[in-house]
Amino acid sequence: MxxxxxxxxxxxxxxxxxxxxxxxxxxxxxxxxxxxxxxxxxxxxxxxxxxxxxxxxxxxxxxYRPGTADAYEAEDAPQAPDAAPTDAETTGDSPASTAQERRERLARQRTEQREAQEELDKLCALHRDRLERVEPARRVMYTDDSGELVRLDDDQRMAMVEESRSFLEDNCPP
CATH class of the missing domain: 3.40.1810 (SRF-like)
Known part of the structure; x- marks a missing residue:
């Protein structure tokens, strides 16, 4: 037993x-x-x-999960010894409340990173779509600010293709 x-x-x-x-x-x-x-x-x-x-x-x-929405950036460098005391030192906050503040700060950072990743995903989708539409086409038309239909010449079309390719290579996974 x-x-x-x-x-x-x-x-x-x-x-x-x-x-x-x-x-x-x-x-x-x-x-x-x-x-x-x-x-x-x-x-x-x-x-x-x-x-x-x-x-x-x-x-x-x-x-630390690199390449994911949960990845976090490096923290700020430690303060110099002669730097001003932190809020926790001046107000006498307990270590538990300091830890809670740190958790909240990290949660905010992750939220901001998630939002930035969502925005990047939207831009990647926009550039992929543009590349699919503009690259194979000979005639590319768009509506300008005044509402008129304008045709891109080959140089403008190729510049748009190169811009999208460059953005996708630099910022978007294949």
Whole structure:
């Protein structure tokens, strides 16, 4: 019976550790995890240190997924020692609120990056469409600002084709 309890405890600990790893890896900006074992031998994990007793701090690296909407840009360089104190230092914010602010900042950055990626996707689609329509055609007509139908000559048409090709090569995946 005791051996079964130990196996069960080890199994539960592994499941909790795997669950913690999944939560930590998927959470935006989580950099510290605090762990402790209570009187019953159960291991606990938290983003805030335990109020009483000892807890161990585990540093966790953020996941970087290059080439995806979840990719994030490098953070700003650390401040020089003689630089002005940060808001957290001057207001005395707790580390938990500083971590929350960091998570919110990273979430905003990801949202901005997602929006920028959506805009780039629209531009890529526009240039692909333009290339499909303009490249094989000999006569390309468009409506100008005054509402008149205007025909592009071959030089203008080829310039438009080159512009679209260049944009697609520089900014859009094949």
């Amino acid at each position: 005791k051996q079964r309890h130990e196996i069960r405890h080890a199994f539960i600990s592994r499941i909790l550790a795997a669950g913690l790893a999944a939560v930590v890896c998927s959470s935006a900006g989580a950099t510290e995890v605090h762990t402790w074992t209570d009187e019953q031998g159960v291991t606990h994990y938290s983003d805030a240190p335990r109020g009483e007793g000892e807890s161990r701090t585990i540093e966790v690296e953020e996941i």
